[in-house]
Amino acid sequence: MNAATSELKESFWARLKSHARFKRKYLAFPYAVFLVLFVILPLLLIVYYAFSDSSGTPSFDALVSFFTSPNKWQVLFVSLFMGVQTTLICLLLGYPAAYILADKKLNKNAVLVVLFVMPMWINFVIRTGATRDLLDVIGLSGAQYPWPATLIGMVYNYLPFTILPLYTTMLKLDRSQMEAAADLGASPFRVFVHNVVPQSLPGIISASEMVFMPVMSSYVISDTLSEGKITLFGNYIYLDFSNSMWNEGSFMALIMLIIVGVSMFLTRNVDRSDAQVRGGGLW
């Protein structure tokens, strides 16, 4: 009897061992559990909380309140407007800079590119505080001019994120195409509009993505530079968080998620294989 059970045990262990023989795909398991627990489950809960009330019963209160409250509409439009404006200014300033940096005739010094992205590694809250103090001194304080002050802070913070993806696509510009267009009689303006811009489109799109959503959802920059006068999505959700208004906060977060989804869908066909994510290209 005893021998039989021990034999059974042994064969069980042997079978388990052969079954559990190491395969590399098992290494993906811990992070898979992590992703389900801390990424997917929380997002599902956001949807659940957005459509229920504080006692947990399903309700459309948050939805109704969003569509009837001018206050929240204002947050949406102010955020969209701030996002669009910052993106455009960053592109306007960053595009020529990236073009110059990537042009071998104009710039032989790769260190300059490093200088452009280096501010990213200095704590952004300290930089925002410094910008606020500087703007105060030159008479552009957020208390009096909340919008321009915030806009300057946003551009200042997100310009490196615009220049890097633009620079990487500009390095791959086919310059013989541009020369051919010029030789065939196109004016510099036409060469730019019909050749340079289409060639660098992936860079423009990924640069815009790096700026637009983070600006809409930012908290520190708008809070500090507008002295609390401008409320973006980030500020509103933060307020809901500090008042433990989980249902309303979830609905606002859901709106953000929808905007993210739509912008991802609209740009799904753009080849982004070389566009760099969040400054990762430099390391």
Place this chain on the structure above:
Amino acid sequence: MKKKELLTKIFARGYIALLLLLMYLPILVLVVFSFTDTTNLFTWDVFTFDLYVRLFNNKEIMTAVGNTLLVALISSLVASALGTFAAIGVHELGKKGKRAYEFANNIPVVNPEIVISLSLIIMFVFLGNYVFNGFEKSFWTLLCGHLVLTTPFVYLSVKPKILQMDPALYEAALDLGCTPAQAMRKVTYPAILPGILSGFMLAFTLSLDDFIITAFLTGPGLLSGAESIQTISTYVQSVIKKRPLPPEMRALCTIILLVVVIVVFSIFFLSRKERVKKRKGRTYIHG
């Protein structure tokens, strides 16, 4: 024609210089006025290292600096392990599994940080209400948040190195008698090390700079003891809400700038050297 080229060159250089000057202006002002001891920015008294002494004697700031480094170090180490193993494992999955995995991995990359933080805190509240008996924020909730933020980037930087690897190498090591662990250590690890390192650096810098996730998920622990963990970001944010940046922060910013300059430029020049070496090696092989 020559004159026009020269003019373009001057214009281009001038534009770059002006943009850099504007971008560095707030930082440079802090650096310059870190060597005097006035309370207000833009007033110069005498040249002194007083602010640096005050910085190192300021317990609150030093705690925040220590916490920031600890959180960044721990979270980026864990993220590197998690992300690297995931990248190795996912490569062996089928097409559908791979696609689902990468979709999930990409969610935190495109998701705004504020949504990540809110979703995590809601999950902790939910678990506290329905599964466990209440919930307390702690270092562990903070770590979870930082891992969600950083691990996807480790995965993304290790993945291309695995794609570049010759799959036969690992099999060959097994056939020659290596155990999977040995093969992993002697064949896979050296080949993907550059990817792991850049993933680690990226994770570290993302964690250092984070404000919103820390603000949502911080709890007592680390150097803060029984109080909520403050990092540089959360500490500075709470201070500058009402008044200007404290003078000690100028000294801190100068030190951070110095460290960043040293690290960034040494990596830059090392990687360039490496690239030159590789290019030379290639010509040697082909020639």
